[in-house]
Amino acid sequence: AQSVTQLDSQVPVFEEAPVELRCNYSSSVSVYLFWYVQYPNQGLQLLLKYLSGSTLVKGINGFEAEFNKSQTSFHLRKPSVHISDTAEYFCAVSSNFNKFYFGSGTKLNVKP
């Protein structure tokens, strides 16, 4: 079985500051890792995903994430956030068995 833990339920940050949203996973098989963003009253949108290869993955809107197999982590980072980045962010894991597990979400609140 797989599981995902997002360590922070809320992250407040000032505009133009860097941010890191943490995600840890557990799995006994090779996994695919995803970060999704959910804006208020909308569905989820893919930010980036890791399938294999380079452990640093770049996504949309200036976000990037690093896959760390030894620490079973897939933390999301952005060097400088904007007010428009205020949203809820979900880390997710899947595998070749096609079951998908989402973390509990992290609400990013960017303050002016």
Added chain:
Amino acid sequence: DSGVTQTPKHLITATGQRVTLRCSPRSGDLSVYWYQQSLDQGLQFLIQYYNGEERAKGNILERFSAQQFPDLHSELNLSSLELGDSALYFCASSEGGQGADTQYFGPGTRLTVL
């Protein structure tokens, strides 16, 4: 706009009733996924269909069932509804049926059970 449509947007019903949620995937996508998002349980994967066949099953209750039709739209049927079934139900679609595929989410159907 992801290209995935869900109807209705809102649904209010009573305990014990049955409802049907509908999803139309993006043009060309063969897979449809259903998710339930609630405050206490977060985002839970329910079930996946690929080209009309069930591909993977998650935490779907026996009172819930789904199907994917030849035109690839999907319906999620929820019966004997309980208060705890109140949630946001998302449909997503992907081109293929693999775990590595990008899923495109619809806007969701908000179900309120009174």
